[in-house]
Amino acid sequence: MFIDVSNLKKSYKSGMVTTNVLKGIDMKLEKGEIGIILGPSGSGKSTLMNILGGIDRGDSGRVAVDGIEINNLNDDKLTDYRRENIGFVFQFYNLVPNLTVEENIEVVSNISKSPLNIDEVLAAVEMQDKKHRFPRELSGGEQQRVSIARAIVKNPKLLLCDEPTGALDYLTSRSILKLLQQVNQKYGTTILMITHNAAIAAMANRVFKLRSGVIAEDTVNQITVPAERIEW
Numbered sequence: 001m002f003i004d005v006s007n008l009k010k011s012y013k014s015g016m017v018t019t020n021v022l023k024g025i026d027m028k029l030e031k032g033e034i035g036i037i038l039g040p041s042g043s044g045k046s047t048l049m050n051i052l053g054g055i056d057r058g059d060s061g062r063v064a065v066d067g068i069e070i071n072n073l074n075d076d077k078l079t080d081y082r083r084e085n086i087g088f089v090f091q092f093y094n095l096v097p098n099l100t101v102e103e104n105i106e107v108v109s110n111i112s113k114s115p116l117n118i119d120e121v122l123a124a125v126e127m128q129d130k131k132h133r134f135p136r137e138l139s140g141g142e143q144q145r146v147s148i149a150r151a152i153v154k155n156p157k158l159l160l161c162d163e164p165t166g167a168l169d170y171l172t173s174r175s176i177l178k179l180l181q182q183v184n185q186k187y188g189t190t191i192l193m194i195t196h197n198a199a200i201a202a203m204a205n206r207v208f209k210l211r212s213g214v215i216a217e218d219t220v221n222q223i224t225v226p227a228e229r230i231e232w
C-alpha cells in the first residue's frame with residue numbers, strides 16, 4: 001500500500017485550549033492512484049495533507065508512504081523525505097516573484113536527485129512559450145501550471161494538491177484538473193488532492209470524506225471520469 005495511515009491523531013494546543021483536529025484517521029491509497037479529500041472547512045484536510053507531506057507531524061498513529069514510516073523520522077530525515085518524495089501544489093501558487101517561469105522550475109530541479117527535463121515539463125504544462133516571463137505577467141491559471149511544473153520536475157512519488165483550483169474559474173479549473181490527470185497517467189505519480197468541489201470526485205480512484213477529524217466516508221470508484229468531461 002503506497003499511503004497507509006492508521007489511527008492518526010493530531011491536536012494543537014494554544015494556551016490552555018487543546019483542539020483535537022485528527023481523531024484517528026485510517027486511510028489507504030495505492031501507488032499510481034488519484035485520491036480526493038472532501039470535507040467542510042476546519043475538518044482537518046490540510047492538517048492531514050501536511051502530515052503526509054512531512055511539513056507537520058502527527059501525535060500518534062502510523063503514517064507510512066511508500067514503506068517509509070514518516071512519524072518515526074527525525075527532523076533531518078523528514079526534510080529529506082519531503083525533498084525527495086513530495087511535490088506540493090497550493091491554492092495560491094507561491095511562485096518566486098523575481099524569477100522567470102523557467103528559473104522557478106530550475107530552482108527545484110537543481111536540488112533534485114533525478115529531475116525530469118525542464119523543457120519536457122514546460123511542454124507538459126503547455127508553458128514553453130512563456131518560460132521567460134515573470135509570474136506577474138501570467139494569469140492565475142498559467143501561474144498554477146507553472147506551480148504544477150515546479151512540483152513535478154523533481155519527479156515526486158506523491159503529488160499533494162491543496163485546493164489547486166480554489167482560485168480559478170470554471171474552464172481554467174477543468175484544464176488544471178485535466179493536467180493533473182495527465183501527470184498521473186504520464187509519470188505514474190500518485191496524487192492526493194483536497195477540494196471543496198464534490199463533482200471532481202468522479203476523476204478519482206478513491207474519495208475520502210473528512211468530517212470533524214475522522215474519515216466519515218471512504219469510496220472506491222471502479223470507473224474514473226476524464227476531468228474534461230466533468231461538469232458542475
Ligand SMILES: Nc1ncnc2c1ncn2[C@@H]1O[C@H](COP(=O)(O)OP(=O)(O)OP(=O)(O)O)[C@@H](O)[C@H]1O
Nearest residue numbers: 012013019021039040041042043044045046047048
Ligand atoms: N498550526 C495550527 N495551530 C493551531 N490550530 C491549527 C493549526 N493548524 C490548523 N489548526 C486548526 O485545526 C483545524 C483544522 O484545520 P485545517 O487547516 O486542517 O482544516 P481544513 O479542513 O483544511 O479547512 P479549510 O477547508 O478551511 O482549508 C482548524 O480548527 C484549525 O483552526
Ligand SMILES: [Mg+2]
Nearest residue numbers: 045046047162
Ligand atoms: Mg485547508
